[in-house]
Amino acid sequence: LDLFGDGSVTMYSDLHDDHGVLEEDGRWGMDAEDQVNVTWPQRDQTMVYHWTENQLIMGTGMGKPDQEVRLQRAGPVDRAFGMYGRTARWLASIASAQGHATQASDLLPSTPIASLFATEAERTALARSARDTLALDDLGMKLQWAHVSTVHDAVQLMRFRSRTRP
Numbered sequence: 001l002d003l004f005g006d007g008s009v010t011m012y013s014d015l016h017d018d019h020g021v022l023e024e025d026g027r028w029g030m031d032a033e034d035q036v037n038v039t040w041p042q043r044d045q046t047m048v049y050h051w052t053e054n055q056l057i058m059g060t061g062m063g064k065p066d067q068e069v070r071l072q073r074a075g076p077v078d079r080a081f082g083m084y085g086r087t088a089r090w091l092a093s094i095a096s097a098q099g100h101a102t103q104a105s106d107l108l109p110s111t112p113i114a115s116l117f118a119t120e121a122e123r124t125a126l127a128r129s130a131r132d133t134l135a136l137d138d139l140g141m142k143l144q145w146a147h148v149s150t151v152h153d154a155v156q157l158m159r160f161r162s163r164t165r166p
Contacts, residue, residue: 001038001056002077003028008109009038012082019163023082025109025152080104083162087155091116094129098122109152134161 002010009028012021026040036049036056049056049071059068080088088104095102095116102116117123130136130145134157144161148154 001071002079002081003036003038004077004079010079010082010084011038011040021082022163023084023159025156083159084109084155087158088151090129090133090158091126091151091154094126095122098125107151109150109155111151113149113151113154134158136161 002012004010007027007029009026011024011026013024014021024040024042026038028036028038031037031048034051036051038047038049039045040047047058049058051057054073056071057068058071079085085104088107091107091113092102092104098117098121100116100122107116113126117126127141127145130148131141134140134145136145144157148157
């Protein structure tokens with residue numbers, strides 16, 4: 001889990017299914033009992049962890065290691081990791097090629113695509129790249145790409161396409 005300072009969280013899970021790492025976004029915060037509450041809107045679930053000694057611990061709370069999940073911090077959080085980073089670098093490179101010098105690190109999940117690609121010609125260049133990068137056919141462009149309006153939307157589509165392509 002990467003817990004970001006803005007209250008967002010990304011979970012990375014390797015299911016060892018030859019489809020790569022599964023990524024999921026959620027929100028996190030602390031409650032009155034100093035527990036870390038992580039909500040996953042895609043599956044309407046909340047996970048509650050206890051924070052102790054650089055670990056998140058979920059379980060019975062009765063000190064039974066076989067009934068606990070312990071997550072040890074393995075390094076600094078990095079939004080540029082995984083599909084978010086890949087998508088941000090892709091969008092920044094296309095925007096820069098269209099004359100809008102853009103750094104991937106400047107893109108936030110809430111950044112509107114329209115702010116990066118303001119003209120019809122720029123949006124067309126992005127759509128051409130999306131068709132190729134995401135392996136979208138005409139139907140995919142209409143049903144999936146047409147609904148991408150923020151960097152977060154583009155990341156979600158990139159994640160979905162990476163797991164569903166043969």
